Amino acid sequence: MRHRARRRFSQNFLIDRACIDRIVCSVAPCRRDRIVEIGPGLGALTGPLLAAVGCMDAIEVDRDVARELEVRFAGQCLSIHCVDFLEFDLASVGSELRLVGNLPYHISTPILFAVNQSRDCVRDCHFMLQREVVDRMVAEPASAAYGRLSVMLQCRWAIQKLFDVPPEAFRPQPKVWSSVVRMWPEQTVAMSDASLFYRIVEAAFSKRRKTLRNALRGLVTEQDLNACNLDPGRRGETLSVADFAELANQLDRRVTASSE
Secondary structure, eight states: OOOOOOGGGTOOEEOOHHHHHHHHHHHOOOTTOEEEEEOOTTSTTHHHHHHHHSEEEEEOOOHHHHHHHHHHTTTSEEEEEOSOGGGOOGGGTOSSEEEEEEOOGGGHHHHHHHHHHTGGGEEEEEEEEEHHHHHHHTOOTTSTTOSHHHHHHHTTEEEEEEEEEOGGGEESOOSSOEEEEEEEEOOOSOOSOHHHHHHHHHHHTTSTTSBHHHHTTTTSOHHHHHHTTOOTTSBGGGOOHHHHHHHHHHHHHHHHHHHO
């Protein structure tokens, strides 16, 4: 296929055979697996994955690409859903899904959050993203890359950076390096109210330079912070995922007690 990459879809097609083989090897697909590929593009990963599992699904927003895939894989058990992934109901495909994809850079974070919302039907994910995004996903507290994305994913997923991919592995070549990451659902912290947890994380990182005292004003009291042994003068970027969970649980306990 010689499809012209479309900038509005942030298309960079994977062409490096060694990289393709390495990704497929990392996925280690089995015949019984239910694989869903997000953004299959020209089918570089689709072909070897489909050969390994026999049947799979692919979600592709570009109608022209979807038609080319239909021609290429005619007669094979590939279900192509021509739709924006952000509008797609993953649960409609099934459960224990294995997600694979070279995600478009311009909407990779919204896709990750959408996958997070559908984690109950997901077994694992193998994604290629911009290297800086993967570094944020696996970042440790107090590091430059640590932020809202780190906390929101690490509280629900185990995440492992696998390897980096150079621009030369794509057509056209992006201006940045990419990385492949593996993630699987894993409740890493206990939280009594997820919505409170998300609100606190959002507020804590809304302005990175603000202290907890100021960033969480009107939401969390200094008494709440002290009850969790957190210095109100600290910044949100220094708190671990467990710290955020404990703070959310403390707020939930206080709110519950005051309503009784």
